[in-house]
Amino acid sequence: MTLSIDVARYADPQLDQVRGPVDMMARARTYAPEKIPGFQWLMGSPEEMFLEAGAVIVSELVYAIRSMPSTLATIVLGLFGIQPDAGAPSTVTATVTIQGTTGGVINQGFEVDVPTTSGKVRMRLDADVVIAGPGTFAAGQFTASSNGSAANGVPSGTQLDIVTASNIVESVVTTNDVGAGREPEGATEFLSRGLTALATRNRSTLILPIDFQRRALEDVNVLRAKAVDLWDGATTTPGHISVYTSAPGGVALTTDQKNELQAAMQATAHTSLTIHVLDRNITNVNVTGGIVVKPGYDAAQVQAAVIAALQVYLDPDVWGWGATVYYNELISFIDQVDGVERVDTISTPASDLALTGPASLVRPGTIVINPV
Numbered sequence: 001m002t003l004s005i006d007v008a009r010y011a012d013p014q015l016d017q018v019r020g021p022v023d024m025m026a027r028a029r030t031y032a033p034e035k036i037p038g039f040q041w042l043m044g045s046p047e048e049m050f051l052e053a054g055a056v057i058v059s060e061l062v063y064a065i066r067s068m069p070s071t072l073a074t075i076v077l078g079l080f081g082i083q084p085d086a087g088a089p090s091t092v093t094a095t096v097t098i099q100g101t102t103g104g105v106i107n108q109g110f111e112v113d114v115p116t117t118s119g120k121v122r123m124r125l126d127a128d129v130v131i132a133g134p135g136t137f138a139a140g141q142f143t144a145s146s147n148g149s150a151a152n153g154v155p156s157g158t159q160l161d162i163v164t165a166s167n168i169v170e171s172v173v174t175t176n177d178v179g180a181g182r183e184p185e186g187a188t189e190f191l192s193r194g195l196t197a198l199a200t201r202n203r204s205t206l207i208l209p210i211d212f213q214r215r216a217l218e219d220v221n222v223l224r225a226k227a228v229d230l231w232d233g234a235t236t237t238p239g240h241i242s243v244y245t246s247a248p249g250g251v252a253l254t255t256d257q258k259n260e261l262q263a264a265m266q267a268t269a270h271t272s273l274t275i276h277v278l279d280r281n282i283t284n285v286n287v288t289g290g291i292v293v294k295p296g297y298d299a300a301q302v303q304a305a306v307i308a309a310l311q312v313y314l315d316p317d318v319w320g321w322g323a324t325v326y327y328n329e330l331i332s333f334i335d336q337v338d339g340v341e342r343v344d345t346i347s348t349p350a351s352d353l354a355l356t357g358p359a360s361l362v363r364p365g366t367i368v369i370n371p372v
Contacts, residue, residue: 093139109125289344290370292343294341
């Protein structure tokens with residue numbers, strides 16, 4: 001039997017979903033004349049002041065009551081050792097170049113800003129960096145001052161903004177892409193992961209493929225997981241289970257993350273089983289085509305809307321494992337975007353695109369859509 005749980009029912013309420021005292025008073029002002037013909041409100045009367053006080057009290061009770069399911073669920077999950085993920089800070093290695101006539105030490109805590117599309121992310125040097133002489137440089141590890149993923153993907157070779165005042169530091173330039181940052185887990189995401197984790201807590205030994213799949217999804221680094229039975233990653237092999245994983249955005253887990261997950265699952269697996277943790281197979285899907293725009297629509301806006309829609313359609317976070325990219329489905333999907341009169345051509349892909357491997361996902365490649 002499959003257990004279906006509506007996690008959204010247990011999520012924290014949004015403030016705009018809770019009726020506030022102002023809304024309650026407005027309802028009372030409408031309600032009273034409906035029930036008492038000829039009733040008129042007197043501003044500043046004792047009746048109105050009593051009602052205002054009651055509205056404040058009731059609105060606070062409403063908020064508290066609506067928060068109880070989420071709070072109770074968090075407490076219960078905590079009893080099983082399942083806690084919300086606080087996220088992780090982004091990290092990067094960067095070269096620090098100095099100027100002047102002598103060498104120097106760049107002290108731990110030296111601050112820089114990483115420029116991103118949504119603003120700047122503050123980072124600090126993890127340990128002292130000793131630089132031998134002027135015009136020379138040394139590498140240092142920088143870590144963001146707060147958890148989050150905003151700086152992830154800032155490319156190698158990016159010059160960082162120097163925040164800490166220094167007479168000798170000339171430049172700080174990244175030597176690898178910024179990564180490892182993770183957003184704090186939201187209420188809905190935590191409850192979804194927590195309820196999945198509970199499904200394996202009543203089984204002391206992992207045996208079935210679904211057990212390993214659920215266990216993988218407990219890992220905060222894993223967004224998608226698929227367990228393949230009788231498979232060692234290359235051939236059909238009895239006694240082996242391969243768990244394919246994907247982080248948000250279709251990103252592969254790091255080697256350390258996969259090793260840690262594999263060790264944790266192997267430790268609780270049936271002694272007859274050998275467990276492998278592998279990267280998802282992922283295919284970049286390029287789309288090239290032309291569209292006819294409906295009269296009265298801005299061609300550039302419709303073009304941008306189609307490209308954005310295709311990026312959502314090919315999102316690895318929601319794509320079905322191993323599903324084929326069907327040529328006709330692409331045409332139908334584009335045709336449904338507001339402002340598209342019809343699809344003129346799709347030259348890439350030229351036909352259905354069959355994905356390879358036992359656990360395949362897609363992600364958007366180069367998408368070129370031109371109004372004709």
